[in-house]
Amino acid sequence: MVKVGIVGASGYVGGELLRILLGHPEAEIVSVTSRQHVGEYVFKVHPNLKGMTSLQFTAEDPLTVASKVDVIFLAVPHGVSCKITPKLAETGVKIVDMSADFRLKDAAEYQKWYGWSHPAPDLLEKFVYGLPELHREELKNTSLVAVPGCMATAAIVSLAPLAKAGLLDGPIFVDAKIGSSGAGGKPSLSTHFSERFGVVRVYKPVGHRHTGEIEQELKYVSGKKFKVGMTAHAVNMVRGILTTSHAIVSSKPEASKIWKAYRSMYTSEPFVRFIMDKKGLYKYPDPKITIGSNFADVGFEVDPYVERVVVFGAIDNLIKGAAGNAVQSMNIMLKFDEREGLNFPALHPV
Numbered sequence: 001m002v003k004v005g006i007v008g009a010s011g012y013v014g015g016e017l018l019r020i021l022l023g024h025p026e027a028e029i030v031s032v033t034s035r036q037h038v039g040e041y042v043f044k045v046h047p048n049l050k051g052m053t054s055l056q057f058t059a060e061d062p063l064t065v066a067s068k069v070d071v072i073f074l075a076v077p078h079g080v081s082c083k084i085t086p087k088l089a090e091t092g093v094k095i096v097d098m099s100a101d102f103r104l105k106d107a108a109e110y111q112k113w114y115g116w117s118h119p120a121p122d123l124l125e126k127f128v129y130g131l132p133e134l135h136r137e138e139l140k141n142t143s144l145v146a147v148p149g150c151m152a153t154a155a156i157v158s159l160a161p162l163a164k165a166g167l168l169d170g171p172i173f174v175d176a177k178i179g180s181s182g183a184g185g186k187p188s189l190s191t192h193f194s195e196r197f198g199v200v201r202v203y204k205p206v207g208h209r210h211t212g213e214i215e216q217e218l219k220y221v222s223g224k225k226f227k228v229g230m231t232a233h234a235v236n237m238v239r240g241i242l243t244t245s246h247a248i249v250s251s252k253p254e255a256s257k258i259w260k261a262y263r264s265m266y267t268s269e270p271f272v273r274f275i276m277d278k279k280g281l282y283k284y285p286d287p288k289i290t291i292g293s294n295f296a297d298v299g300f301e302v303d304p305y306v307e308r309v310v311v312f313g314a315i316d317n318l319i320k321g322a323a324g325n326a327v328q329s330m331n332i333m334l335k336f337d338e339r340e341g342l343n344f345p346a347l348h349p350v
């Protein structure tokens, strides 16, 4: 059994890590931390876990957690992880960071997208971007994983095959819609029920911080620099993300070439599904049928009128967009079956 600890286990991502890891046949959770819930049973904060665990939150500092475990998950806000990680990395513990702090390779990108100087720039190159569909081989040989951003995951997984196949010219415009759990469990005015319920609210029309990750990974997969413009909306869901990306192409888009690009990259992927049907309700990716699962659903449509390809990516932000992807990356890092702990379908109806 591999021993794991979760720092920031009382948050939404921490809760999903707990749910998944409690069902993982190779993992034993030995430490879960929270500053606000010290001594409380985990199920008091995550009521869905009642009857599943008698774990209690501790106030252990991350180095103490690291001394007891093989893998430490950091499910803390961005800007917190990069202060903890340098000392943790010295211990040799395997780190899976859910925050944005080690996703970007170039320290200057943190100034550009986050507005701060990175305190540990030397570690950036050592982290592997934890998207198995693009970085499986590197994940096998690392002990440091930076789990991608949730909206970035939906956009990258849906766009990467086209970029790789040379079918995109750019710029690419990503329209993202996300449910309320994307903002985490800490309440604010914008997540207050009266203000959040029923919205289709533009909350980041330009300059969303996940843009840097999307550009980085599309360049990684294609060797070509794409400019990405992203607009994010808060919509009336608790979970789920849909990214609709508009990519201008210089020649008439051909559906058969796009199909081929998806097939050649994803045929063997355990958690990517093509959704493109002529009939039925779910003709295109829809987050509703990913909820609770680690699947990323991808699909597209061509628009010859304006020589545009419209690409769709749908995920559960807390699973393929966070905790599920993290466990999938851990499985690869530890040479477990990639599906271990994740082999469950989405909920329907939900």
Ligand SMILES: NC(=O)c1ccc[n+]([C@@H]2O[C@H](COP(=O)([O-])OP(=O)(O)OC[C@H]3O[C@@H](n4cnc5c(N)ncnc54)[C@H](OP(=O)(O)O)[C@@H]3O)[C@@H](O)[C@H]2O)c1
Pocket (backbone or CB within 6 Å): 007, 008, 009, 010, 011, 012, 013, 014, 033, 034, 035, 036, 037, 074, 075, 076, 077, 078, 080, 098, 099, 100, 148, 149, 150, 181, 182, 183, 184, 185, 186, 317, 318, 321, 322
């Ligand atoms: N929500 C999503 O859809 C999503 C998707 C992908 C990635 N992420 C990333 O995953 C991380 C966790 O997100 P979340 O949605 O779970 O947030 P959250 O619900 O707000 O949880 C944050 C957790 O971190 C702890 N924490 C907060 N400040 C801390 C500090 N200064 N030192 C130590 N612990 C601290 C909190 O517990 P205490 O206050 O009790 O200590 C809590 O357990 C973030 O970096 C987020 O950007 C989130």
